Amino acid sequence: MKRTRIYGMLIALTLVAFNFTGCDDLLEEDPKALEQDFLENLNPGLLEQTIIGVYEPMTRSRGRLWESTVGLGFELMAEYADGGGSQVSWSNYANLLSTTNTSMNQPWITLYEAIGRANVLIDALDKDQNLSATLKDAAYGEARFVRALCYYFAVRTFGKVPLRLTPITDTENTSIPLTEIPDVYAQIVADLSFAEGVLPNTVPSSMAGRATKGAAKVALADVYLTMAGAPLNGGTTYYQQARDKAKEVMDAKATYGYDLITSLETLYSPVLPTNAEDVFSLKFSQAIDQGAFLASYYADSRAKAAGFSVSGNKFGGAISKAPLISGWDANDLRKRFNLYDSYVINGQVVKAEIETDIYDLRFGKYKDPQAPIDTGNGNDFYFYRYADVLLIFAEADNKLNGIPTAAAYDAINKVRRRGYGVDINTPSVTADLAAGLSMQQFDDLVFRERGYEFMGEAKRWFDMVRTNRAVQLISEVRAQIKNKNRKPDPTRLYFLIPDVEIQSNPLAGQ
Structure with a gap:
């Protein structure tokens, strides 16, 4: 049976709840007293529960973050998808991205609550004089890993965002300006680089869903791949870093326990706690209000x-x-x-x-x-799988070398062989890509492969944006469908900062 998702102790949740809710009544609490009480009583047991509390907002039912906004909404933003019915707005880019979107208020609150909890824990660890260095380093790593993932989602969704790195302790420091996109990415890289150095190689299945060294490396590879494309257009430098970081994981996959799972049913099982392909995922359980939607x-x-x-x-x-689907073998x-x-x-x-x-x-x-x-529903939501590692490597290696190498072919072909149900380590006429492809041809096929592999995992919109393919792909689908207005060209690629932030932070609206 999949383990039941654990919530943090009430004291830990009470402590950090005020940090990023944007609600006046919470800001009127006595956060300094709460923080002091927390710091004075920090011990290994409370530390463990507080770490769990840092993760909790991401898997919270009705938190409207990953279980709804990302898992559903961003998947429906893919060019091949349509919301229909009450979810039509997710497919209407012109309206969704160009007007004030109050529907993002709750996801924003939940997102910054996770960031706030990470900041409180980091601050507590900075001040602690009792815990061992080993315990503190691992806790720092998990807090900074979670903070990095949250800001990575935020910067790709909203562009410039408030970069909060310290706890809110009163109403005097709630208003800060938006941080430029390159600076947000720099902080994400700093957090993940730190986490990579202190997190454990593996965790037992009973702790599945906790950050590991391999997860930090894969997240870094993904971040570098995004930085290589739009909007930073970092090019060769970041392709090199993405390729190298992915290769580190590939070379040490036995150390981290990673590999492709041959059975799709096993990979997406609602009852198994984890599997060899699971790099980092949000864990859900077959329990009321503890599952996915x-x-x-x-x-x-x-x-x-x-x-x-x-x-x-x-x-x-x-x-x-949609061309991706109509052309699917x-x-x-x-x-x-x-x-x-x-x-x-x-x-x-x-x-x-x-x-x-x-x-x-x-x-x-x-x-x-x-x-x-x-x-x-017990289905976990994957942030990263070992398939991510292989496809990141294939894309970055091809872009870096200007031509697909044997190693790039091997990486993508392993994923394709699994898709076709053949041995992943044996060349296959049916599954393998044709030899002799140009850099652009190979890149197009890696992009297509990501569409097939990650369908339902809410990665397509971000892939469309970072590769500058969004308008082209949406236009191609619009030409094929009856109701053309269902897929208008996006007038912008970022959501506006939600009203709930502007109300408590006027500088965010400037």
Whole structure:
């Protein structure tokens, strides 16, 4: 059975709750007294619970961050997806990105709550005189890892953001200006580099979901890959760093326990605590209000009988005419694992409930028919898998060398072989890319492969932006669909800073 997600002790949660809520009543608390009480009583047990509390906002049901905004919303921003119904705004880029988006208020609060908790822990560790250096270093590493992931999401979503690195202790330091994008990335790299040096190589399965050295390295590789593209256009330097960091993980995969999992059902199991491909993921459980929503979000009203979830919300699906999907080889096992338009109920093939004028396929990667409630699906949400490592290496190595090397081919072909259900270490005429590709041809195919591999994992929009493909891909889909206004060209690539931040931090609106 997958372990039940652990929440931090009440004292730890009370301590850090005030930091980034933006609510006046919380700022009227006596944070200095709370902080002092926390610092005076810091011990290994309380430290462990407080670390868990740092992670908690990211997996919180109804926190509207990763379980909703990212897992659902950003997946629907992919060119091949459409929200339909009440989720239409996620597909209408012109409106979503160019107007004040109050729907991002709650995700913003949850995001900065995680950052705030990390800052409080870091500050407490700076002042502590009792804990061992070993305990403190590992705790610093986890806090800075979480902070880095949060700012990485923030800078890619909003661009310039308030870079808060110390706790809020009163109302006098809540207003700070937005930090320039390169400076936010510099802090992310600094945090992850520190974490890489102090985190453990592995953690036991009972602690699955905690940061490790390998996770920090993979996150760094991903950050460098993004920095190489838009908006920083860092080019060769960052491609080199992305390639090298990914290769460090590939060369030491036995040390970190990483490898590709051959079974897609195992990889996305709702009950297993972890697996060899899991680099870092948000852990969810088959328990009321401790699970993920995605299996229920994407399924329809017959979700239980069809074997997908306890219930279905019909929050969007995929467009079969989108070039990525229409060109997807039917022999690739990932296609039918990810997408469906019918299912078997009581021995009969039944058409799925779809909005044919909008989308005609449902997403099926996440399945948990034994979930107790729609907030209790046990499917984890991956930030990074070993497949990320291989595809980051393939992309960066090709860009760095100006031509795909044998090592780049081998990395992407391993992922493709798994997709086709053949031995990942044996060359395959069916799965392997053709030899002799140019740098651009190979890059296009790596981008396509990322679309196939990470469908449902909310990476496509960020990939579209960093590779300057967003407008092109959206235009290609618009040319194929009946309702052209469902996929307008984006007028901007970042969300506006949410109202909740501007209200408590007027400098954020300047």
